Amino acid sequence: MEIGFESFYSKRARGMKASEIRELLKLTQNKEIISFAGGLPNPGAFPAKVAAELTKEVFENHAEDALQYGTTEGLPTLREAFAENYSAHKLECSPDQILITSGSQQGLDLLSKVFLNPGDTIIVGAPTYLGALGSFRAFQANIESVPLDEKGFRVDALEEKLEALKHEGKRVKFIYLVPTFQNPTGVTIPEDRRKRILAMAEEYDTLVVEDDPYGRLRFEGDGVPSLFSLDRGVGRVIHMGTLSKLLAPGLRVATLMGHPDMIKKFVIAKQSTDLCSNTLTQFISAEYIRRGHLDEHVKFIRDLYGKKKNIMLQAMDDFMPSGVEWTRPEGGMFIWATVPEGLNTVDLFSKAIERKVAYVVGRAFYVSDGGEREMRLNFSYASDESIREGIERLGKVIEEAL
Numbered sequence: 001m002e003i004g005f006e007s008f009y010s011k012r013a014r015g016m017k018a019s020e021i022r023e024l025l026k027l028t029q030n031k032e033i034i035s036f037a038g039g040l041p042n043p044g045a046f047p048a049k050v051a052a053e054l055t056k057e058v059f060e061n062h063a064e065d066a067l068q069y070g071t072t073e074g075l076p077t078l079r080e081a082f083a084e085n086y087s088a089h090k091l092e093c094s095p096d097q098i099l100i101t102s103g104s105q106q107g108l109d110l111l112s113k114v115f116l117n118p119g120d121t122i123i124v125g126a127p128t129y130l131g132a133l134g135s136f137r138a139f140q141a142n143i144e145s146v147p148l149d150e151k152g153f154r155v156d157a158l159e160e161k162l163e164a165l166k167h168e169g170k171r172v173k174f175i176y177l178v179p180t181f182q183n184p185t186g187v188t189i190p191e192d193r194r195k196r197i198l199a200m201a202e203e204y205d206t207l208v209v210e211d212d213p214y215g216r217l218r219f220e221g222d223g224v225p226s227l228f229s230l231d232r233g234v235g236r237v238i239h240m241g242t243l244s245k246l247l248a249p250g251l252r253v254a255t256l257m258g259h260p261d262m263i264k265k266f267v268i269a270k271q272s273t274d275l276c277s278n279t280l281t282q283f284i285s286a287e288y289i290r291r292g293h294l295d296e297h298v299k300f301i302r303d304l305y306g307k308k309k310n311i312m313l314q315a316m317d318d319f320m321p322s323g324v325e326w327t328r329p330e331g332g333m334f335i336w337a338t339v340p341e342g343l344n345t346v347d348l349f350s351k352a353i354e355r356k357v358a359y360v361v362g363r364a365f366y367v368s369d370g371g372e373r374e375m376r377l378n379f380s381y382a383s384d385e386s387i388r389e390g391i392e393r394l395g396k397v398i399e400e401a402l
């Protein structure tokens with residue numbers, strides 16, 4: 001007899017739908033396709049040799065602890081190493097403000113678990129990080145969005161939104177932002193806007209979530225203070241950082257930072273999720289950071305990705321038909337392109353796949369409507385030659401469609 005699984009699922013699980021976007025992304029797995037679709041670090045840049053040496057050392061010196069359960073908060077030496085490293089890079093913090101998570105994606109999940117009842121209101125950017133939407137949707141949030149411009153979150157629209165929601169009697173639990181080299185657009189919110197956002201968060205008594213995987217990947221221009229540092233320890237900002245883009249996503253090592261009192265709640269929420277993050281990779285990461293390898297490696301990939309970004313921008317200048325527009329980020333991993341009126345990036349996608357080049361359709365990054373003419377292009381993963389070749393192919397796809 002066939003089992004009707006559907007009737008067993010929770011309301012929450014019934015609401016979870018396989019994303020059409022993930023299905024599209026499967027098509028990009030074909031090795032012949034030049035993929036600008038994933039948000040992946042360059043595999044050639046992984047510091048495999050150092051990682052292998054450190055792993056051997058960890059097994060020789062700390063096997064009993066590294067193979068054991070760890071504390072939910074995270075390995076003390078790793079929390080200390082992060083606090084020291086972050087503080088040295090203008091992100092002042094102490095170990096007791098840090099929770100180690102299994103990737104920032106777990107941070108997003110915990111955030112939802114800790115703050116969201118079904119129907120609770122949050123505000124995100126239009127567009128915003130797809131994986132965050134996945135988590136907020138899974139927890140049945142009422143997701144409101146605010147448009148971006150070339151300087152990120154439009155604060156006038158944010159204020160209107162906050163005011164309108166207040167009038168409707170809806171409390172906003174948090175504003176979720178990727179303020180630096182945003183996924184997907186690559187844009188960065190300048191300091192004055194960050195201060196306005198914080199002031200509004202205070203006025204309307206809401207929290208701010210600063211998801212920051214890319215902030216250290218600045219190739220040019222001046223740094224902008226993080227929202228977390230602008231908050232000066234008040235506790236209104238929750239910051240998420242990760243080793244995924246700086247070192248390797250396979251480690252699944254990330255940080256969630258907030259007021260120590262709030263961190264205690266997150267620890268309880270994490271306990272029932274996975275007891276603790278991977279102890280072995282926490283040991284390896286702690287040594288990697290403590291010995292200065294992280295700072296060295298970040299310099300190396302900044303150089304590497306900065307060149308790749310320039311190669312992509314040059315290829316866009318050379319091969320994109322007129323009418324196509326794109327962002328020129330000073331760091332991160334993504335360029336956001338807009339095709340001329342009349343075209344649609346979902347329709348273009350199958351033609352791009354035929355020509356063996358892939359991107360992510362803009363629509364994926366919007367809560368509801370939007371992004372029809374937009375696409376996200378990643379420049380960190382492909383080889384230099386493939387970047388140029390791939391953009392040339394994409395240019396042809398767009399030109400033919402025009």
Ligand SMILES: Cc1ncc(COP(=O)(O)O)c(C=O)c1O
Pocket residue numbers: 039102103104105106129131178183211212213242243244249253254
């Ligand atoms: C904005 C943003 N947040 C979170 C994540 C998830 O990162 P992690 O590998 O640390 O789970 C990503 C990965 O692409 C991201 O772009």
